[in-house]
Amino acid sequence: MHFLIDEFMHVVHLSFMNCSQKMCGPRLLGQYLSETDARQEDFAPRVGLSQSAISRLMTGRTKVSLELAFEIEKITKGAVPAKSWVGSPDRDVSGAALAERGGDTSEATA
Secondary structure, X not given: OXXXXXXXXXXXXXXXXXXXXXXXXXXXXHHHHHHOOOOHHHHHHHHOOOHHHHHHHHOOOOOOOHHHHHHHHHHOOOOOOHHXXXXXXXXXXXXXXXXXXXXOOOOOOO
């Protein structure tokens, strides 16, 4: 399990360095907030964060845990998929895929 988390976090870190792709988590979250007329301070409590934490997340200064990635996907009803926080858009980071590999997404944090 720790290997999966370490691998995920390494890829997340790399994804922030190359966030020019269309499916980038911070970009999609910004688009979601804009399209729903939501402010960072309105969205933050829904995922258990402060407004400043959302700001850091959107600028790549904060790493995203698996738990947070899945929570954002749930709150945005899929508009910001968990896989958008990793470098490869075809990489499967779904809860089912992690469970198949022996992971428990309920405990997966960075």
